Each structure stands twice: as C-alpha cells, then as structure tokens.
Amino acid sequence: xxxxxxxxxxxxxxxxxxxxxxxxxxxxxxxxxxxxxxxxxxxxxxxxxxxxxxxxxxxxxxxxxxxxxxxxxxxxxxxxxxxxxxxxxxxxxxxxxxxxxxxxxxxxxxxxxxxxxxxxxxxxxxxxxxxxxxxxxxxxxxxxxxxxxxxxxxxxxxxxxxxxxxxxx
Numbered sequence: 001x002x003x004x005x006x007x008x009x010x011x012x013x014x015x016x017x018x019x020x021x022x023x024x025x026x027x028x029x030x031x032x033x034x035x036x037x038x039x040x041x042x043x044x045x046x047x048x049x050x051x052x053x054x055x056x057x058x059x060x061x062x063x064x065x066x067x068x069x070x071x072x073x074x075x076x077x078x079x080x081x082x083x084x085x086x087x088x089x090x091x092x093x094x095x096x097x098x099x100x101x102x103x104x105x106x107x108x109x110x111x112x113x114x115x116x117x118x119x120x121x122x123x124x125x126x127x128x129x130x131x132x133x134x135x136x137x138x139x140x141x142x143x144x145x146x147x148x149x150x151x152x153x154x155x156x157x158x159x160x161x162x163x164x165x166x167x168x169x
Contacts, residue, residue: 002057016045023069030073040076044069083131112162120155123148 004012024041031037047068055064113121119141126137127148138148 001052001055001061005052005055005057016048019048019065020045023065026066026069027073031076036076040073043076044072047072079131083129112159115162116155116158119143120151120158123151124155124159127152 001015004015020041023044024037027037027040027044031040048065051068055061116124122141123137126132126140127134130137132140134145134148138145141148143151
C-alpha cells in the first residue's frame with residue numbers, strides 16, 4: 001500500500017488483486033446473497049481507493065482494510081433493512097391493483113408518477129426505492145441536500161394529492 005500511495009500503479013493493481021479474496025471471505029460472513037456479495041466487495045475496493053490516502057504505513061494494513069470492509073458491509077445491511085421495510089412481496093401472478101399502505105391505488109399511482117418531473121421521480125427513486133440517505137441521494141443527483149428535500153417533498157405531496165384526493169398537481 002505504501003508503494004501504491006507513492007504512485008506505483010503496478011503495486012496498487014497487485015494490492016487490489018491480493019486483497020479481493022480476503023475481502024470476499026470477510027464479507028461472506030455478513031452478506032447472504034451471493035450476487036450482492038460481489039457488489040459489496042466492489043464497494044469495499046472503491047472505498048479503499050477513496051481512503052487510500054488515510055493509510056499510515058507505520059500501522060498494520062489488515063485492520064485498516066477490514067475496518068473499511070466492516071463499514072461498507074454495515075452500510076449495505078442498513079440500506080437493505082430500510083429497503084425491506086418499504087417493500088412488500090408481490091404474490092405470484094402479480095396484483096390486480098398495486099397497494100400503498102392499506103389503500104388500493106390501481107392506475108392512480110401510475111398517473112401520479114407520470115405527472116412528476118424527472119427530477120422529482122429521481123428524488124423519490126433514490127431515497128424511497130434505493131434507500132439512499134439524503135446526503136448520498138443529493139450527491140448522486142448532483143444537487144444540494146436542501147434542493148433534494150424540496151424535490152422529494154413536492155413529489156410526495158403531488159402523489160398524495162392524486163392518490164387521496166384524485167386530483168392532479
């Protein structure tokens with residue numbers, strides 16, 4: 001890692017190839033879905049890349065690496081739990097009408113969704129469907145946290161009006 005910090009690209013490539021199996025073994029105890037294991041392992045390597053400047057060569061490498069892996073895995077599990085709370089299983093064969101809370105909304109939801117602006121849809125998708133924090137969603141949408149909150153509030157108010165009152169924006 002010290003050579004990688006000094007700009008040695010081959011040393012960095014070798015480091016990433018060497019740590020990947022250990023990272024996957026570490027994550028395997030925490031991530032149960034095999035397809036998601038690879039994604040989280042990739043996220044760990046990206047986090048390692050972003051934090052590489054924080055590594056101190058005088059300190060052991062493994063605790064530093066696995067601290068990063070633990071934080072990435074914890075964030076992944078947190079997002080998964082949040083997403084699971086918001087989602088519900090759809091019975092085989094689908095639903096005649098989508099359900100929002102206890103209220104059947106049928107095509108009204110699609111109508112409400114179609115009336116949202118693209119940036120409002122993006123805000124809802126990032127926060128409520130992907131389970132990102134406001135900071136993460138704002139970064140992904142290339143906007144400020146405040147602007148994202150306004151988009152989200154307006155989008156949800158518009159959807160609520162259509163679903164509950166039957167009136168568009």
